[in-house]
Amino acid sequence: MAMGTDRFASPGALRLTLAFAVFLHHTTSFNLGMSAVLIFFVLSGYWVAAMWKNTYSRTTSAYFTYLVSRVWRIAPVFALCSAIAWALLLWRGDAPVAFGGLIHQLFSNIMILGYSTLPFQANIPGWSLDVELQFYLIAPAIIFLISKNIHLLLICLLISAGAPWLGGSATVAPFLLFFGIGVAAASHELKPDRGFAYRALFTTLATIFLCSLIFAKDIMLGEKQELLAFSDKTNLLIAVMMTPWALYTTRQPSASTDRMFGELSYIFYLLHWSVIGALKTGEGSYTDRILLCSEAFVIILVASYLIWCLFDRPINKLRAAWVSGRLLTPSPPPLAAPAGVMSAIASSALRNRGPGHFA
Numbered sequence: 001m002a003m004g005t006d007r008f009a010s011p012g013a014l015r016l017t018l019a020f021a022v023f024l025h026h027t028t029s030f031n032l033g034m035s036a037v038l039i040f041f042v043l044s045g046y047w048v049a050a051m052w053k054n055t056y057s058r059t060t061s062a063y064f065t066y067l068v069s070r071v072w073r074i075a076p077v078f079a080l081c082s083a084i085a086w087a088l089l090l091w092r093g094d095a096p097v098a099f100g101g102l103i104h105q106l107f108s109n110i111m112i113l114g115y116s117t118l119p120f121q122a123n124i125p126g127w128s129l130d131v132e133l134q135f136y137l138i139a140p141a142i143i144f145l146i147s148k149n150i151h152l153l154l155i156c157l158l159i160s161a162g163a164p165w166l167g168g169s170a171t172v173a174p175f176l177l178f179f180g181i182g183v184a185a186a187s188h189e190l191k192p193d194r195g196f197a198y199r200a201l202f203t204t205l206a207t208i209f210l211c212s213l214i215f216a217k218d219i220m221l222g223e224k225q226e227l228l229a230f231s232d233k234t235n236l237l238i239a240v241m242m243t244p245w246a247l248y249t250t251r252q253p254s255a256s257t258d259r260m261f262g263e264l265s266y267i268f269y270l271l272h273w274s275v276i277g278a279l280k281t282g283e284g285s286y287t288d289r290i291l292l293c294s295e296a297f298v299i300i301l302v303a304s305y306l307i308w309c310l311f312d313r314p315i316n317k318l319r320a321a322w323v324s325g326r327l328l329t330p331s332p333p334p335l336a337a338p339a340g341v342m343s344a345i346a347s348s349a350l351r352n353r354g355p356g357h358f359a
Contacts (some may be wrong), residue, residue, distance in 0.1 A: 005252075005253075006194065006248075006252055007252075009197070009245070009248055009249045009251075009252045010249065010252065010254070010258045010261070011249040011250060011252055011254050011258065011262060012254055012257075012258035012259055012260065012261035012262030012263075012265070013258060013261050014245075014246065014249050015040070015043070015261065015262045015265040016261040016262070016264060016265040016268065018036040018037075018039055018040055018265065019036070019264075019265040019266075019268045019269040019272075020268070021033060021035070021036040022036050022037065022125065022269055022272070023268070023272045023276075023297065023300070026272065026273065026276060027276055027281050027282070027289075027293045027296070028293075029215070029228055029229045030212075030229055030230075031228045031229060031230050031235075032208070032230055032235060032238060033235075034232065034235040034236075034239070035230075035235045035236075035238040035239040035242065037128050038175065038178050038235070038236070038239035039178075039239055039242055039243065039246050040128070041131075041132075041135075041175050041178040041179050041182070042178050042179070042181050042182040042185075042239075042243050042246055042247070043182060043246055043250070044132060044135065044179060044182060045135070045139075045178065045179035045180060045181060045182025045183040045185075045186070046182035046183070046185050046186045046247065046250055047182075047186070047250070048070075048135075048136070048139050048143070048182075048183070049139070049143045049147075049182065049183040049186035049187055050186045050250075052066065052139070052140060052143050053143075053186070053187075055323065055327070056069070056323075058327055058328055059323065059326040059327055059328060060326045060328060061326075062140075063140055065323060065326050066136075066140065067136065067137070068322075069319060069322070069323050070133075070136045071111070071112075071133070071136075072315075072319045072322075073316065073319060074112065074129060074132070074133070074266070075110065075111060075112060076311070076312070076315050077266060077267055077270060077307065077311070077312050078110075078112050078126065078129055078270060079109065079110045080307065080311060081123060081126075081267070081270035081271050081274070082109040082110070082122060082123055082126065083109075084271065084274050085122040085123040085273065085274040086109070086122050088274045088275075088277065088278045089122055089277075091278070092277075092278060094277075095122075096120050098119075098120075099118075099119065099120040100118055100119035100120055104118060105118060105120075108130070109122070109126075112126070112129050112130055112132075112133045113130060113133050113134070114130065115127060115129065115130040116130040116131065116169070116170045117130075117170050122274075123270065123273050123274060124273050125269055125270060125272070125273050126270070127169075127170075129270075130170075131171070131172050131175055134171060134172035135172050135175075135176075135179050138172070139179075139183070142156075142176075142179070142180065142183055143183055143187060146180060146183050146184050146187050146188075147183075147187035147188070150184050150187070150188050153177075153180050153181070153184050156176045156177045156179070156180030156181075157177050157180075159173050159176045159177075160173060160174055160175065160176050160177040160178075178239070181243060182247075185247050185250075190247070191247070191248070191251055192244040192245075192247055192248045193248075194248070196244055196248075197244050197245050197247075197248030198245075200241060200242065200243075200244035200245050201242070201245040203241060204238060204241040204242045204245070207237070207238065207241065208238065211229060211230060211234060212229060215229040215230075260308070263308055263312065263313070263316075264301075264304050264305065264308055266312075267303075267304040267307050267308055267312060268300055268301065268304045271300050271303055271304055271307070272296070272300050275296050275299050275300050275303070276293070276296045279292050279295060279296050279299075280292070281293045281296055
């Protein structure tokens with residue numbers, strides 16, 4: 001099959017699948033949500049590097065334009081989903097009396113930065129968008145360094161390994177290697193071929209299936225007390241194994257429907273926590289939980305589509321027009337990229353069809 005014609009490797013569909021994996025993480029024992037987030041970070045590193053090279057570096061006050069554009073892309077939906085989360089908490093009577101400093105809450109629920117250090121987080125998945133924004137702040141420097149020497153990726157590895165002494169999971173440090181892998185792939189045009197990508201995909205799926213069988217067997221025999229199927233190390237392994245496939249999808253063209261899937265993934269990711277909390281999907285019998293989870297999934301999908309149509313897409317068009325107006329030279333040909341942590345989240349770089357985490 002010719003390069004760029006593999007319809008199965010749809011970039012937007014992959015991102016929506018990853019968002020669904022996070023939904024499963026929070027509603028079942030199928031806890032591969034961290035794997036999904038790590039893959040999102042790889043894709044984010046790739047698309048931010050690609051957009052910096054092809055668009056932002058060619059604008060007036062490049063770093064300013066880039067940073068405003070990225071915040072503009074992810075903050076409005078983040079603020080809306082934060083407002084929905086708080087509204088549902090108040091409606092349920094579950095809002096805490098003490099929730100930390102008011103200024104910190106207001107700033108981080110709107111502008112994202114500092115969200116992972118909030119004493120109370122109304123929308124738990126928001127922590128990864130905080131990490132994403134921290135990456136945005138330093139991304140141009142990382143892109144410059146890795147583009148000059150790919151071996152500087154080792155610095156990202158050392159920083160991630162030393163994360164417990166560098167602020168822990170509240171900072172970008174533990175995840176810098178995954179962002180760096182994406183940056184390196186874009187900067188040095190590291191493109192897994194079709195055969196290698198499919199081997200990585202099938203090996204990953206086989207590993208997940210095998211782990212699921214072992215988990216089910218242990219539960220039935222009473223040999224396993226934990227309610228989660230996958231360990232943190234397994235999540236890390238799955239993310240590493242899936243990375244070649246994720247990078248392979250960046251080579252594929254993205255039609256309008258697939259771009260919509262990619263953009264919906266960011267909204268779905270941020271909205272799901274509030275909805276499953278409001279419906280209390282973790283309570284009741286096994287049958288009740290299945291029905292509640294199914295209802296939550298439909299509500300989240302419909303609400304995400306409405307937010308995308310009425311709120312996210314119009315705002316993104318304004319952002320794209322603003323960036324376009326700051327170009328110093330004509331932009332290069334459009335990238336074959338998806339639409340977004342994630343989170344978030346470019347068939348044309350100005351339309352931002354790269355993930356920007358999930359957006």
